[in-house]
Amino acid sequence: MDSHLAAGYCAATGIYRSTHLAAGAAITASSSFPDYILPRMLLPHLTARPAFIDAATGASLTFAGLRRLAILAARKLAAAAGLRRGHVVLLLSPNSIHFPALSLAVLSLGAILSPANPLLTPDELAAQALDSDPFLLLVSGDLSHKLNSIPDVNNRVVVLIEQLLLAAADGEKLDFDVIPAVEEGIGGDEAAMVFYSSGTTGTSKGVVSTHGNVIAAAAALERAWRGGGGGGVSGDGEVYGCVVPMCHMFGFACFVMGTAAMGETAVVVGGRFSPGKTMEAVEAYGVTTLLAVPPMIVKMARAAAASSPATATARRRRRLRHVVSSGAPLQREHVARFRRSFPDVKLGQCYGLTETTGCIIMCDLHHDDDGGDKWTKASPPLETETKDVAAISIGRLMSDMEAKIIDLASGEPLPPHRTGELWVRSPSVMQGYLNNKEATAKTLVAAGADEGGRWLRTGDLCYVDKRGHLYVVDRMKELIKCNAYQVAPAELEDVLAAHPAIDDAAVASYPDEAAGEIPMAYVVKKQGSSHLRKDEVISFVRSKVAPYKRIRKVVFVDSIPRSPSGKILRRQLKNLLQGSIQERSRM
Structure with a gap:
C-alpha cells in the first residue's frame, strides 16, 4: 500500500485524516452533552452497574444513581441557588465519585462549568474567578478558605458540596419520570465549559468548549477505546483506574466524558499519588486500564523494581492490561523500565490539549495493525529532516480528526517523515479563548474556502510515519x-x-x-x-x-x-x- 495512503495523507491538500470510522452520527444526534449521556444510564444492563467506586472507602455510585444525583443536584441548584442557563459555575473540588454528577448537574441546566485545580493558591484562584466571573462557587468544605481572595466573593452564591449532596438526598423519592433531566433548548454551539490552560504561549487562558465540542470528544474517545468498533454502550466489564485530577481536561475527558458515556466502571483513587495505594486498588477492584501521567509511570516502575519476587508474581496475576500516559511525552528509558517491571501490560500514550477538549491522538489499545511494537519503538525516519529516531509514537489520529504538519520556514504542509508544527482540526476543537480575541486569532487559523473549519495551531513539532503514527519531536512553545x-x-x-x-x-x-x-x-x-x-x-x-x-x-x-x-x-x-x-x- 502507498505509504501516504496508509498514513491517511492526501498530497493534494497536505491533510492527514483519521483512518478510524467517523462518529458523525453520534455527534449530531444530541444537542447537549447531558442529553447525549444521561439517557444511556437508563439502559437495563447499566442501571445497577457501578459507574464510580471510591477505592478508599468502597462507596459506589451506580449509573442509575449517577443520573439521579445529577438531576437532583441540578434541581437544587436551580431552586435554592438561582442557577440559570448561561451562568458560570466555578467548581473547586478534589477527585471524588460525586465530581462527575456535580459536573453533569451544572451542564444539564445550561450553565457553564469552570473547574479549578485545588492546588491553586488563593491568589491564583482569584485570578481565574476574575476572568471567568462565576455566578456560583461550588466548593468542598475543606477548600472553602481559598475563596476569601476572590473579588466580590460576598456578592456571589457559594454552595458547599457536602450540603448540596445532603439536600439532594432528601429528594431521592421523587418521581424521575416527571422531572426533566436536561434544560430544554440547549444548543450544540452553546458554551458548556471553561477550562484554564496556558495554551501555546503565555499565562493562563480560559478555553471555551461548546456542548458540541464535548459530545464530539466523548464520541471519539469511545471509538478509540472500543478499538475503532461500533460505538454504543456495552458495559462489557472494563474497569478504568482514575488517579489523574478530574479538574484537568485529561481526567475530565476520560472519566466524566469517557467511561461514563461508555457505561464502564471507574475506580477513583484519591489523594496524593502513591504506587502502592494505586496497585492495591488495581488488585482489589480488578482495574484493567489505568490512565496516568509520566511522573506516575516513573514512580510505578521504580516501586515495582524494588519490590520482592513474591510481589512481582502477584503483579502478573492482576487484570491490568493497559496503561495510557498523557500530559507530556514519555522518555524511552522510562518506557523500557516500566515494561521490564510490567511485562504483561501494554504501555501507550495519547495526546490532547485543553483546546481540543481532550484526547485527539491515541495509541491503539486493542489492535496492532502491522504486527510491530508501536508501544515502544518508532519507525526510522526516511529523510534527514527528521532526526529524532528515539521518539515513541503518541498514537494515531482519533475519529473525525484531521492534521497538518506545517513547515516552519515556508508555511507549507509536509508529507510523512518530515518535521513541522502540528495543526489539527476536529469537531472537538474549542470555540476560542474567553475574553481574549487576540490569543484566539493567533491559535485558530482560518482554513481555505474549500477546506471547512478552522485549524488549531498546537505549538508542537511533530512528524507522521508511514503507518499514520505521530511522534512529538520538540515544543515550539516555552511552557x-x-x-x-x-x-x-x-x-x-x-x-x-x-x-x-x-x-x-x-x-x-x-x-x-x-x-x-x-x-x-x-x-x-x-x-x-x-x-x-x-x-x-x-x-x-x-x-x-x-x-x-x-x-x-x-x-x-x-x-x-x-x-x-x-x-x-x-x-x-x-x-x-x-x-x-x-x-x-x-x-
Whole structure:
C-alpha cells in the first residue's frame, strides 16, 4: 500500500485524516452533552452497574444513581441557588465519585462549568474567578478558605458540596419520570465549559468548549477505546483506574466524558499519588486500564523494581492490561523500565490539549495493525529532516480528526517523515479563548474556502510515519511540563520581579527524572544584594504559586540574554548554566 495512503495523507491538500470510522452520527444526534449521556444510564444492563467506586472507602455510585444525583443536584441548584442557563459555575473540588454528577448537574441546566485545580493558591484562584466571573462557587468544605481572595466573593452564591449532596438526598423519592433531566433548548454551539490552560504561549487562558465540542470528544474517545468498533454502550466489564485530577481536561475527558458515556466502571483513587495505594486498588477492584501521567509511570516502575519476587508474581496475576500516559511525552528509558517491571501490560500514550477538549491522538489499545511494537519503538525516519529516531509514537489520529504538519520556514504542509508544527482540526476543537480575541486569532487559523473549519495551531513539532503514527519531536512553545502540568515561565518571572533583591530573572525548564521537567530560575541580583541566597528565592516563589509551579533550582548570573526587543533568549540560558558550573569548578 502507498505509504501516504496508509498514513491517511492526501498530497493534494497536505491533510492527514483519521483512518478510524467517523462518529458523525453520534455527534449530531444530541444537542447537549447531558442529553447525549444521561439517557444511556437508563439502559437495563447499566442501571445497577457501578459507574464510580471510591477505592478508599468502597462507596459506589451506580449509573442509575449517577443520573439521579445529577438531576437532583441540578434541581437544587436551580431552586435554592438561582442557577440559570448561561451562568458560570466555578467548581473547586478534589477527585471524588460525586465530581462527575456535580459536573453533569451544572451542564444539564445550561450553565457553564469552570473547574479549578485545588492546588491553586488563593491568589491564583482569584485570578481565574476574575476572568471567568462565576455566578456560583461550588466548593468542598475543606477548600472553602481559598475563596476569601476572590473579588466580590460576598456578592456571589457559594454552595458547599457536602450540603448540596445532603439536600439532594432528601429528594431521592421523587418521581424521575416527571422531572426533566436536561434544560430544554440547549444548543450544540452553546458554551458548556471553561477550562484554564496556558495554551501555546503565555499565562493562563480560559478555553471555551461548546456542548458540541464535548459530545464530539466523548464520541471519539469511545471509538478509540472500543478499538475503532461500533460505538454504543456495552458495559462489557472494563474497569478504568482514575488517579489523574478530574479538574484537568485529561481526567475530565476520560472519566466524566469517557467511561461514563461508555457505561464502564471507574475506580477513583484519591489523594496524593502513591504506587502502592494505586496497585492495591488495581488488585482489589480488578482495574484493567489505568490512565496516568509520566511522573506516575516513573514512580510505578521504580516501586515495582524494588519490590520482592513474591510481589512481582502477584503483579502478573492482576487484570491490568493497559496503561495510557498523557500530559507530556514519555522518555524511552522510562518506557523500557516500566515494561521490564510490567511485562504483561501494554504501555501507550495519547495526546490532547485543553483546546481540543481532550484526547485527539491515541495509541491503539486493542489492535496492532502491522504486527510491530508501536508501544515502544518508532519507525526510522526516511529523510534527514527528521532526526529524532528515539521518539515513541503518541498514537494515531482519533475519529473525525484531521492534521497538518506545517513547515516552519515556508508555511507549507509536509508529507510523512518530515518535521513541522502540528495543526489539527476536529469537531472537538474549542470555540476560542474567553475574553481574549487576540490569543484566539493567533491559535485558530482560518482554513481555505474549500477546506471547512478552522485549524488549531498546537505549538508542537511533530512528524507522521508511514503507518499514520505521530511522534512529538520538540515544543515550539516555552511552557514547562512539570508533573504533566503546564507551567508558564512568564508567570514565574513576574513573581520573581517582585522580589526587592532581584534585578532581572528568567525561568526555563530543567530535566528531572521524576517530574519530567522542573522550573529553574536564572537570577540577576540587584546591586548591593549580594547576600541573597538561592533558598530565599525558592521560598519567596513557594508562597505565591501552586506546588507544581514552584522554582526547584536557582542559578545566579550576571545578565539575562535578551533580543533587541527585550524578549528573553531562552535557548541561550543553558549556556549561562554551563558557565556557572564551570566557574564553580575553578573555585
